[in-house]
Amino acid sequence: MTMELYRHGQLAPSREWVALHPEERRRRAVAAVTDHDLVTLLDLLTAHHVRTHGHVSEETLRKYRLGARVWLTAAWNGAINVLHPEAEDTDLWVRHLEAEGKSPASVGVLLAGARALYAALRWTKATKDTPFNDVRPKKDRRRPWDKRQPYPDADVQRLLDVAPVEMRVLLRLGGIAGLRASEITTLKWGDVDLDGGALTVMNGKGGKTRRVLLSASLIDDLQTLGVQDGALPVIGRTPEAARARLRTLCIKTSIPYLGLHALRHTAGTRLMRAGFQLQDVAEHLGHSDVQTARTYGKWADDRLKAHLRSQ
Numbered sequence: 001m002t003m004e005l006y007r008h009g010q011l012a013p014s015r016e017w018v019a020l021h022p023e024e025r026r027r028r029a030v031a032a033v034t035d036h037d038l039v040t041l042l043d044l045l046t047a048h049h050v051r052t053h054g055h056v057s058e059e060t061l062r063k064y065r066l067g068a069r070v071w072l073t074a075a076w077n078g079a080i081n082v083l084h085p086e087a088e089d090t091d092l093w094v095r096h097l098e099a100e101g102k103s104p105a106s107v108g109v110l111l112a113g114a115r116a117l118y119a120a121l122r123w124t125k126a127t128k129d130t131p132f133n134d135v136r137p138k139k140d141r142r143r144p145w146d147k148r149q150p151y152p153d154a155d156v157q158r159l160l161d162v163a164p165v166e167m168r169v170l171l172r173l174g175g176i177a178g179l180r181a182s183e184i185t186t187l188k189w190g191d192v193d194l195d196g197g198a199l200t201v202m203n204g205k206g207g208k209t210r211r212v213l214l215s216a217s218l219i220d221d222l223q224t225l226g227v228q229d230g231a232l233p234v235i236g237r238t239p240e241a242a243r244a245r246l247r248t249l250c251i252k253t254s255i256p257y258l259g260l261h262a263l264r265h266t267a268g269t270r271l272m273r274a275g276f277q278l279q280d281v282a283e284h285l286g287h288s289d290v291q292t293a294r295t296y297g298k299w300a301d302d303r304l305k306a307h308l309r310s311q
Helices: 009-019 022-034 038-053 058-077 087-099 104-123 144-148 153-162 165-175 181-186 216-225 239-253 261-273 278-285 290-300 303-309
Strands: 198-201 210-213
Touching: 009 038, 022 038, 022 104, 038 058, 038 104, 058 087, 058 104, 058 181, 087 104, 153 165, 153 239, 153 261, 165 181, 165 216, 165 239, 165 261, 181 239, 210 278, 261 278, 261 290, 278 290
Parallel strands: none
Antiparallel strands: 198 210
């Protein structure tokens, strides 16, 4: 691996960590912990994670940095020795997150960030500790399909009826094309082929690239939005900003907000209801395991609901 990798892309702001002498790297990490220097520690986490994993999605980095931030804030406020925390400290942190009402999945995301932080600290030799390796959130008792609840078709249509064109594009990129939040917000005009009726997701989950077919309604909205320079983003917002806009639209229309990712579940459910095979659904959504698409079948099968309503 050459230093060229660190001069461009995700590691550009953090390349100095890689170039430092090992002893200086350790000194800076220890000083950042001692001085409660959150910015430096999050920069270290980013540098180490991209160094060891190559290009990763901005959404993945955001989640890891969030987990590290939440843990560090709690540790510093609780006078916990960050470089050498006790098992009780890490266990109680997780139990506190659960007591706040965070789901097992959300706790798991925060834990992943905390683990990534300590991997970076071990790289600098600021510590040898692995405090979160044996910590687990409580088991999620929900059924798999209950964790992938889609927006009902009627609710999506109500949102589309009042949404400006940019929001209609966002709704259809999620609810028909099945893109993830980070895939929606990083999509560039150069990745969209209106004549060919498809778009290309660059660096999706796991760094994978896939081609996604466009619906006629999405093509119309994209044309109405106005094709721009290929280097410009189609939506041009962060995932957090996109979620906030969708939440605002849901409040305006009195529709329960299920999250931006629920639009992707809507896309999967619609395809299953239309009779497509699991392989087709998995390929459209970019699932690495075809069995992941099976959960959408539970929402697509309305026979039980129709039967009970007729009784």
